[in-house]
Structures are given as structure tokens and as C-alpha cells.
Amino acid sequence: MKKILFLFGTRPEAIKMAPLVKTFCLDFNFTVKVGVTAQHREMLDQVLDFFKIDVDYDLNIMKPNQSLHELTSGLILKITEDILNKEDFDYVFVQGDTTTVLAGALASFYKKIKVIHIEAGLRSHDIYSPFPEEMNRILTSKIAHIHFCPTQTAADNLDREDLKNNVFVVGNTVIDALLLGLDEIKNSSESNLINKYSNIDFNKKIILVTCHRRENFGKPFEEICDALLEISDSFKETIQIVYPVHLNPNIMKIAHEKLTRDNIKLISPLDYPDLIWMMNHSNLILTDSGGIQEEAPSLGKPVLVLREITERMEGVEAGTAILVGSNKEKIVAETSMLLLDDSYYSKISKAVNPYGDGTTSEKIKEIILANDCY
Template sequence: MKKVLFVFGTRPEAIKMAPMIRELKGRPEEFEVSVCVTGQHREMLYQVLDFFSIKPDFDLEVMKPNQSLFGVTSSILVGLEPVLDQVSPDVVLVQGDTTSVLVGALGAFYKKIKVGHLEAGLRSGDLFSPFPEEGNRLLATRLTDFHFTPTPQASDNLLAEGVDASKIHMVGNTVIDALFWAVDILKDQGGNPLEDLLPTLDWSRRIVLVTGHRRESFGDGFQQMCAAISRLATDNPNVEFIYPVHLNPNVQKPVEKYLSGQPNIHLIAPLDYPRLIWLMERSYFVLTDSGGIQEEAPSLGKPVLVMRNVTERMEGVTAGTARLVGTNEQAIYEAAQTLLHDAESYDAMAHAVNPYGDGTASRQMADILATAK
């Protein structure tokens, strides 16, 4: 039996860790599982944990108001040491590219514990975009023993950096495992979970889901994104644009300035994971700068326009499920207009094959860990 410690701290990590936790806990003869959350996110993190019925064994509760990367990093590292001592795991599993990933891998390294990195090998090629995620990925890679990559491109990225091929395992992305699980839960629950937030919305109309919050776009880029959405709403009055707005003031201020007051733009509070998935499935297409949504939406047959200048998820762009449109107002506007008014272009994206997996990533990783020495 192998002792496995999961370390994560944000909502996206929790989503992608949840099916792996379920898989390992479902094999008690092979794995003893412990879960440590850092608390890098708080309310949003526990929304996901509650939805998937996961109870952490440890909560470091590191987040404080206006805390810097220095503070978060040092708090996680100090808090993680006694957890590692108590659990004494054979493997520490981290996911993605957050500060929790970097420090989880570093703490395991300090204790000479093996590290498994879910969603390994993503690269944008720009150390400062996304920031600090690209740096976190690069640093965590050097400390990792099991590189669980989502796509062949991610594996190739690691090989190009000199990672031993025997340590690289292409399994797909657990975000697809989680998505299928969540859709099943939502179908069992039934109903419209957004009826209370949008009681007057005409759900028979086409709906565009908008998400935008990345710090590298703050300033002019974010203003242009908002200007494009405003134009689209004006020129397409029979299309509803729903934007769950991140709480960061750098997001809220330009969104309020450019997008409030238009009848077919609906600015709502951030959605928990199940309601976001429900809305994504209900949408016509998605305008986003989110990483996870670039992977999830194609599994639901939804085209994705990526409002970023670079993305570490080029597989979707290559496959045709996503299009990188940048943060230029005219480019965003034209790409969205094409999807709204050109059925052939829309169908080509909606029916492209999702390159991020088939929902079996968790099982594949568990099999690898179970037999590893």
C-alpha cells in the first residue's frame, strides 16, 4: 500500500484533483490517501470540495488580505512541514501551476519524498505570461518524479527540456474526468440553478458565456476586451452575454465602466463550479482568458475564443476547438461575429475533437502509481 498526500489550494486544482482523490480512495487495498489544502483560495475552494463530497485532512489556512506572493509562498512552506512529518507519504501529488504546486513540490523535495505532477508539461514560452504560473511550472518540473501530462505536446515540451522519458506519462487531463462527473451530478439534481440569479433572462436565446480575470491583461488589454463585448452586445441584441465577474477590483472597475447598463449583458457574481458547468453546457460559445475552460468547453461541444496573446494550451487551438484572438478589440469582435453569423465556421469548431482526454486520466495515473517502485 502506498501513502499518497494531495496538496492543493485553489478551485481549479480542487476540480482537477477531485476525480483522482475519488479514484485512489476507491482502491483502499492499494492506497492510503490524505488531503491537504493550503487555503490559497477559500470560499471557492470549499464550494468544489463540498460539491464532490471531499473532506480535507489538513487545512493550512494561509490566505490573508492583500498577501503577496512572498507571504503565500512562505506560509505554505512552513505549514506543510508538520503535515509531511505526520503523514510521511510515499508520494506527494500536486496539480497545475499555482504557488501551492511549487511549494508542495519543494516541501516534498526537502523531505526526499517523490512528487507526482498532474497536468505537467504545459508551457507558454513566456516566463511572465501567465505570471507567476509559467515560472511555477518550470520550477516544479525539476522536482517531479511522475510527470502526468495531458497531451502529446506537453510530453514533447518536457522531453525538449531534458526530462527522462521514463518519467513522463501521457494520460489526458483530469478536468475531463471531473467535467463528466459533474454533469452526471447536475443531471441527477435537475432544474435551472441560475434561475434565482437571472429570473428575467430569456433562456431560449443564444447565450455567450464570458470570463476574464488574468492579471497580465489588466490595463489596456482588459479595457479592449470589455469594449469588444460591449460592441457585440449592441450589434446582437437578441444574444445574451453572461459574465460572472471576478472580485478583483482590476476586473470589476473596467467591467462596470464598459459593460453595465446594457440590457443583454448580465454581470453576475462569480459562480461556483457546478453552476458554471451548467451555464457552459447551456451556452452557444465561450469568450474567456481562463485556462481550465479552454479544456472543459470543447468536451461540451462549445467553441472557445481565447482572449489572451499567448496560451500554454495550444493543443485546443491546433485541434480547432479554440481560437486565440488576443486582447485586441477588433480581433475579439470579428471572431465572435463569425461564430454568431457563420454556421459553417461555428460547426467546424463545435465538432472538432477535444485533445484533452476521454475521462480516464485518473484511472491511468492510479495504475501507474500502484505499480511504481
């Protein structure tokens, strides 16, 4: 029996780890422990509650105004002292590219524990964008013993870095989580959500917007807002723009000052179940979120990516997403095309999602079982 630790700290990590935790917990070949660093305390807890994940170790690492230097060093120390020194693990699973991932991989390496990297191989090829995530995932790849890549493109990135062993293309667990989550909502809370968002007219075309990344702060975000205003005015009677506004003051202040139209609904940030429900009830999505770029195609929702560079070019290449950055003209033009041209909308909404079919967690487990020599 293998003892494994799933280690994560943010909401996106929790979402993508949840189906893996559930899958491995159901197999008697594994003893499963869950450790959280709580980089995102409240948002993390929402996901844990929704997916009913029990936590064995909670480091609760976050402090106000913490620097990256303080966070990284503190994580390495607490992961080692509070988790790895207390139990012997065969594998530590980390997911993605957060500071928790890098610190967890490095702490495990120092203990000579094998690291399994979920969602390995993503690259923007710019070490400062996204920052510090691009360097986090590069360094984690150098440490990891097994690499589970979401796409062949990700595997090819590792190959170019001379990482050729124990690399598997399995899809992305975010699709597993999405399908699990929608089933849970359908069975328990659909009517509650309809009532909760009764101020939104779902008889109109819903444009869901999420925008919060550091690279969009300042002038880029102002241009995105200007694009939303033009779209709002051009399609006043037929659309509603729904924007769950991030609490970061760099975003919140400008959004509430500029986006003052009756058909723009500024709402509080959405819990994970609310978000996937809202995605499912939208017509198209404008986002700078990596996870949504992966999820939306499984729901048949075209995505306009509000970033100049994305490490998820597979979606753009597959035709499920369009890279528009913060360019007002591009945002307005592509949104207008999707609203007015049914054939254009259909082509994008029916494109095949390159990130998987919801069976990634099972594939990962079977690979681990089949290769017990690792």
C-alpha cells in the same frame, strides 16, 4: 499499501484533483490523505462541498495583501510542519502551477518524498507570462518523480528540457471533473439552476464571458469591453452576453462602468456547478481561463481565448479554440462569424477535444499500480 497525499490550494486545483481523490479512495491499495492550503478559501470550499471531498489537513494560509515571498515561504514551512512531519507519505500529488504546487513539491523534496505532478509539461515559454505560474511549473518539473502530461505537446516540452523518465500522456482530469459534475447536476439541481438564472433568456444565443487574468488589467480589459459592446449592439435581438464578473477591483469597476446594455447580464462569480451548467447552456465562450479552454470543447462550445499567449496551444491547433487576445477587431470578427456562419460554428464545435475523454484519473491510478517500483 501506499500512503499518498493530495495537496492543493485553489479552486482550479481542487476541481482537477477531485476525480483523482475519488478514484484513489475507492482502491484498497492506497491510503489517501487530503491537504489544502486554501489559497482560495471560499471558492475552494465550494468545490470540496460539491464533490464531497473530506479534508485531513487545512492550512488556511491566506492573509490580506500577502506578498509572493511571504506566501511561498509560509507555505513551505506549514506544509512541512503541519503535514509532512506528522505522517510518512510514499507520494505527494500536486496539480498544475500555483504557488501551492511549487511549495508542496519543494517541501516534499526536502523530506525525500516522491512528487507526482499532475498536468505536467505546460509551457508558454515566457517566464513572466503567466506570472509566477510559468516558473512554478518549470521548477516543479525539475523536482517531480512522475510526470502526468495532458497531451503529447506537454510531454514534448519536458523532453526538450531533458526530462525523459516517468513521463506519461494521460489527458486532463478536468474532463473527468466536468463529466462527474454534470452528472451530479442532472441528478440533483438542474431545476434549481434554471430558476436561479430565470433573468437570462436561454431562447437567445448565450455568449458566456470570463475575464480576470492579471495580464488583461487596464487597457486590454477596456478593449475587451469595447468589443463586447459592439457585439451587443450588432446582435441586439438575438444574443445575451452573460458575464460573471470577477471581484478584483481592476475588473469589477470597469465592467460595471462600461458594460451597460440590456442584453449584457453582469452577474456574481459562479460556483463550479453553476459555471459548468452555464457553459453547457451557452453557444460560445470568450475567456482567459485555462480550465475553460480545456473543458468547453467536451461540451461542443467554441472558445475565443482572450489572451495574447496561451500554454494550451493544443486546443488552438485542434481547432477547438481561437486565440484573439484583447484585440477588439479580432474579438468582434470571430464572434460575428460564429454567430452568423453555421458551417464555421459546426467545424469548431465538433472538433475533437485534445484534453481527453474523462478517463484520466483511472489511467493515472493504473499506471501507479503497474509501476510499483517507482
